[in-house]
Amino acid sequence: MSAESVNPAAVAAIRALVEDWAEAIRAKDVERVMAHHAPDSVSFDLAPPLISTGATPSGVEAWFATWRGRLGYEIRELSVTAGGDAAFCRSLNRLSGTTIEGEKSEIWFRRTVCFRRMAGAWKIVHEHESVPFYMDGSYRAAVDLTP
Amino acid sequence: MSAESVNPAAVAAIRALVEDWAEAIRAKDVERVMAHHAPDSVSFDLAPPLISTGATPSGVEAWFATWRGRLGYEIRELSVTAGGDAAFCRSLNRLSGTTIEGEKSEIWFRRTVCFRRMAGAWKIVHEHESVPFYMDGSYRAAVDLTP
Numbered sequence: 507m508s509a510e511s512v513n514p515a516a517v518a519a520i521r522a523l524v525e526d527w528a529e530a531i532r533a534k535d536v537e538r539v540m541a542h543h544a545p546d547s548v549s550f551d552l553a554p555p556l557i558s559t560g561a562t563p564s565g566v567e568a569w570f571a572t573w574r575g576r577l578g579y580e581i582r583e584l585s586v587t588a589g590g591d592a593a594f595c596r597s598l599n600r601l602s603g604t605t606i607e608g609e610k611s612e613i614w615f616r617r618t619v620c621f622r623r624m625a626g627a628w629k630i631v632h633e634h635e636s637v638p639f640y641m642d643g644s645y646r647a648a649v650d651l652t653p
Numbered sequence: 654m655s656a657e658s659v660n661p662a663a664v665a666a667i668r669a670l671v672e673d674w675a676e677a678i679r680a681k682d683v684e685r686v687m688a689h690h691a692p693d694s695v696s697f698d699l700a701p702p703l704i705s706t707g708a709t710p711s712g713v714e715a716w717f718a719t720w721r722g723r724l725g726y727e728i729r730e731l732s733v734t735a736g737g738d739a740a741f742c743r744s745l746n747r748l749s750g751t752t753i754e755g756e757k758s759e760i761w762f763r764r765t766v767c768f769r770r771m772a773g774a775w776k777i778v779h780e781h782e783s784v785p786f787y788m789d790g791s792y793r794a795a796v797d798l799t800p
Contacts, residue, residue, distance in 0.1 A: 513737070548732070548743065550743070550763040550765065550783065550785075551785060552785060552786065552788075553785050553786070553787075553788045554785045554787065554795050554798060555785070555798065556745055556761065556762075556763055556784075556785065556795075556798050556799075556800060557730070557745060557763065557800070583704070585695070585779075587739050587767065587769060587778065588739055589736060589737030589738035589739030589740075589769070589770070590660070590736030590737020590738070590739065591736035591737070592734050592735055592736030592737065592739045592740055592741065593736075593739055594739065594741045594767040594779070596695065596697070596767070596779050596781070598703055598704060614703065615703075616697040616703055616704065616781060616783075618697065618765050618767070618779065618781040620734065620741040620743070620765070620767070622734060622736070623736070631734065632732075632741070632743050632765065634743070634763060634765040634781045634783065636697065636763075636781065636783030636784075636785070637703075637783075637786065638697075638698060638699060638700050638701045638702070638703065638783070639699065639700070639784065639786065639794035639796075640700075640701065641699075641700045645793055645794045645796055646792055646793065646794065647786035647792045647793065647794050648701050648703075649786075649792055651701060651702065651703050652703075653703060653704070
């Protein structure tokens with residue numbers, strides 16, 4: 507049993523899902539993004555609130571509309587663990603693009619995604635995205651870090 | 654199959670582990686904290702860096718030393734999913750205490766923990782703790798949110 511995998515076939519399926527999801531983000535394809543989420547998936551997002559439930563096509567679409575053209579989405583240090591009907595992965599991700607105001611934006615953040623196998627298909631039931639923050643009294647989000 | 658569990662016995666074991674870990678934090682018991690972690694567990698912490706590997710007793714001890722007396726640690730909205738040899742949970746947690754400088758501190762944050770069953774025992778292989786940040790141009794960490 508490797509450090510990464512419990513079930514190699516399931517790990518391969520999760521890796522393919524994560525890459526397809528990332529390509530859907532790059533192409534701003536709402537339907538393709540949503541296809542990977544369970545209806546009641548729970549998110550801990552980069553922006554407030556602390557917790558939100560049930561990603562909606564209109565929410566994803568509204569977010570895509572704040573960007574011009576395609577998005578950049580890079581995934582590094584992806585590690586996947588899958589066993590039975592539960593799986594999880596973690597990685598360092600870089601989102602980049604140009605906002606509708608014409609501002610270039612780029613951020614490295616951490617992403618943990620949790621999956622369940624439902625009716626034979628792996629679905630995202632929980633995701634957690636964040637940057638750390640500086641504990642120097644400034645409480646500034648560390649949006650300037652790179653792997 | 655409920656929305657939460659895949660394997661009820663494993664879910665109960667994870668819930669007991671999470672509560673024991675929290676009590677170890679409250680009591681600042683380094684050995685009891687470490688007992689739940691796999692040696693190569695990977696953390697996405699509240700403070701930089703982006704990623705760190707392998708929690709050490711001296712690291713935990715140094716962090717405990719920044720606090721006076723017992724710590725407060727509350728866990729809310731805990732949801733656990735376990736299947737085969739992989740499991741994960743998410744919750745909203747409140748850490749509170751008095752620093753060695755005598756300052757009262759309290760923060761609500763999100764916590765996602767991922768587990769593997771190793772030689773029959775569930776161990777933490779990954780944890781992700783964070784607060785979101787305000788996307789109003791201030792990049793302030795949202796340390797003032799409550800559930």
